[in-house]
Amino acid sequence: MDNRDPLSNPGYLVRILSMVLSAGLLAVLIAAVVDLGDEPTGLTARVMEQIDQSGVSHPPTAVLLNFRAYDTWLEVAVLLLAAWGALALRQATRLPEQPQATSAGPVLDWLVRLLVPLLIVTGVYLLWLGTNAPGGAFQAGAVIGAALVLLRLSGYRSVGLLDALWLRGSLLAGFAGFLLIATVLFLAGWTFLEYPPDQAGLLIVIIELLITWTVAVSFVALFVAARPDPDDLNTESEGGHG
Amino acid sequence: MSLFLIYALAAVGLFAICLHAIITRSHLLRKILALNMMGSSVFLLLIAIAYRNSVEETADPVPHAMVLTGIVVAVSATAFALALARRYHAETGETELSDGDGST
Amino acid sequence: MTFEMLFDVILALMLVWLCWRVLAAPDLFKAVVLFIVYGLLIALAFVRLQAPDIGLAEASIGAGLTGALMLDAVGQMTGRRMPWQRKDEPDRKEADHGQS
Numbered sequence: 001m002d003n004r005d006p007l008s009n010p011g012y013l014v015r016i017l018s019m020v021l022s023a024g025l026l027a028v029l030i031a032a033v034v035d036l037g038d039e040p041t042g043l044t045a046r047v048m049e050q051i052d053q054s055g056v057s058h059p060p061t062a063v064l065l066n067f068r069a070y071d072t073w074l075e076v077a078v079l080l081l082a083a084w085g086a087l088a089l090r091q092a093t094r095l096p097e098q099p100q101a102t103s104a105g106p107v108l109d110w111l112v113r114l115l116v117p118l119l120i121v122t123g124v125y126l127l128w129l130g131t132n133a134p135g136g137a138f139q140a141g142a143v144i145g146a147a148l149v150l151l152r153l154s155g156y157r158s159v160g161l162l163d164a165l166w167l168r169g170s171l172l173a174g175f176a177g178f179l180l181i182a183t184v185l186f187l188a189g190w191t192f193l194e195y196p197p198d199q200a201g202l203l204i205v206i207i208e209l210l211i212t213w214t215v216a217v218s219f220v221a222l223f224v225a226a227r228p229d230p231d232d233l234n235t236e237s238e239g240g241h242g
Numbered sequence: 243m244s245l246f247l248i249y250a251l252a253a254v255g256l257f258a259i260c261l262h263a264i265i266t267r268s269h270l271l272r273k274i275l276a277l278n279m280m281g282s283s284v285f286l287l288l289i290a291i292a293y294r295n296s297v298e299e300t301a302d303p304v305p306h307a308m309v310l311t312g313i314v315v316a317v318s319a320t321a322f323a324l325a326l327a328r329r330y331h332a333e334t335g336e337t338e339l340s341d342g343d344g345s346t
Numbered sequence: 347m348t349f350e351m352l353f354d355v356i357l358a359l360m361l362v363w364l365c366w367r368v369l370a371a372p373d374l375f376k377a378v379v380l381f382i383v384y385g386l387l388i389a390l391a392f393v394r395l396q397a398p399d400i401g402l403a404e405a406s407i408g409a410g411l412t413g414a415l416m417l418d419a420v421g422q423m424t425g426r427r428m429p430w431q432r433k434d435e436p437d438r439k440e441a442d443h444g445q446s
Contacts, residue, residue: 018265026258033250033287042295042302059303060310060399068307075311082318086325126402134399138314142406149414215314219411222321223418245354249391252358256365263369271374271419275381279365282388282408285400286361293395301396309400317407317415324419331423 055200056131064136065204069193073182076174076211083171083218086225112154119147127212131201137208141215148220171221174214178207246294249286256283268338270327274320281316285309354394361387374424378416385409 047059047067054062064072123144130136181203182193190196195203260280264273288305295302331337364384371377385408392401 015266018262021265022258022262025261026254029254029257030251033247033254036250036291036294038244038246038294040295040297040302042292043304044295044297044300044302047303048297048300059300060306063303063307064310068304071307071311075314078315079318082322085322089325089329134402136310136399138310139399139403139406142403142411146406146410149411218318219407222318222325223411223415225325245351245395248351248354248358249395252361252391255362259362259365259369267369269374271416271423272369272377275377275416276369278408278412279368279381279384282385282404283365285404286388286391289392289395289397289400292397296396299396306397306400309397310403313400313403313407317412320412321415324415328419328422337423 053197053200055195055197055202055204058130058132058134058136060134061130061136061204065207066195066200069178069182072211073175073178073193076178076214079215079218080171080175083221083225086222090225108154112150116147116151119143119150123147123212123216127208130208131205137211138215140208141212142219144212145216145219145223148216149223152220152224167217167221170213170217172214174207174211177210181207244294246290249290249293253283253287253290256280256286270330270337270339271324274323274327277323278316278320281312285312288312357387357391357394361391374420375417378413378420381416382409382413385413 047063050067051057051059051062054066056062056065120143123140126135126143127137127140128135130140185195186192257280260276260283263276264280267273267276288309292302292305292309295305361384364380364387368377368380368384371380386405389401389405389409392398392404
């Protein structure tokens with residue numbers, strides 16, 4: 001198997017049928033899009049009406065963490081399931097250790113040392129910015145996760161090596177924190193996932209912090225869990241090809 | 243032709259191309275790439291609709307929040323699909339799914 | 347047609363063309379590189395449509411993280427050695443060769 005994918009196609013009949021199907025769908029979709037017209041119909045005005053009660057001033061953050069908090073909560077659940085699934089597939093309860101790179105090289109080393117603190121500061125800044133300007137927990141988590149992945153790839157092998165409890169705890173933090181806050185408020189008499197307007201800003205920042213950490217660790221887990229161990233490789237090349 | 247229409251038409255075009263590719267390409271990685279790009283075409287359409295719905299220079303935040311959620315869900319699904327594909331490859335040495343009769 | 351609209355039309359056409367190239371390029375490695383370019387251009391389109399924060403998320407997650415995951419998977423499933431892999435790591439290209 002070389003690097004070329006032969007584009008092996010399943011026969012002419014399937015190809016033509018698929019082309020007809022896709023073209024038909026394309027025609028219907030074009031008609032639908034043209035039919036939509038240019039008149040605004042969305043919920044912009046309603047969101048802007050309610051935004052004072054949400055605790056934040058940036059509309060997408062208000063929608064994400066207040067008006068449509070359910071979506072965000074379940075999204076964190078999806079992220080958790082994906083990370084768990086990826087870890088389960090390599091039958092690991094902790095992240096594998098990165099094999100030592102032979103020589104990172106002075107330029108890469110210098111660049112990584114310069115970039116990683118910068119990335120982490122950028123991540124925290126994005127998180128803080130999210131309450132009143134473009135930015136937010138997911139972007140911040142992605143940037144911090146990228147910094148950790150970069151560190152691991154450039155030979156700092158112990159980065160992100162959490163033990164099983166810490167790894168599971170970090171993956172769970174966003175989901176569980178969200179649930180905990182919602183449950184406490186529910187018991188205090190509010191609707192599930194509704195915040196009291198006075199404390200909404202503070203609660204949103206706490207939830208965003210937890211989500212940022214969960215997103216960062218999940219991304220590292222998704223990235224690292226997918227890579228096979230050198231030890232695994234040896235057993236695979238003997239047993240897996242039988 | 244408005245900005246909305248340009249990007250919305252591009253989005254539906256991308257969707258159709260990716261659908262065709264998911265059916266006809268047999269390499270698993272190619273299917274995963276197509277699925278991921280299909281997702282981003284939907285995001286493009288939603289963002290275009292949010293732009294269309296903007297009131298006083300503020301784009302509709304509801305589709306924005308949906309897309310932000312969607313991007314994270316898409317990367318989770320892609321990463322999990324890749325983990326499955328890699329495990330499958332490690333177990334069988336194949337890069338394509340068999341038809342179920344043992345041959346590929 | 348204004349200059350800005352011309353830019354948007356070209357960007358939209360490039361997205362469609364790149365999408366086709368990703369799915370039709372014979373070399374999977376090249377396909378993934380084009381996929382990353384596609385992700386960045388979609389992020390640019392989001393910025394054009396007044397969604398700079400979504401563009402940021404798409405560029406970092408959609409293009410960056412997904413691209414890195416894809417490159418890694420291509421490396422494993424095709425036996426190509428990636429720059430960050432050890433030189434003395436067993437070359438799986440030959441082991442896989444018998445399978446194809």
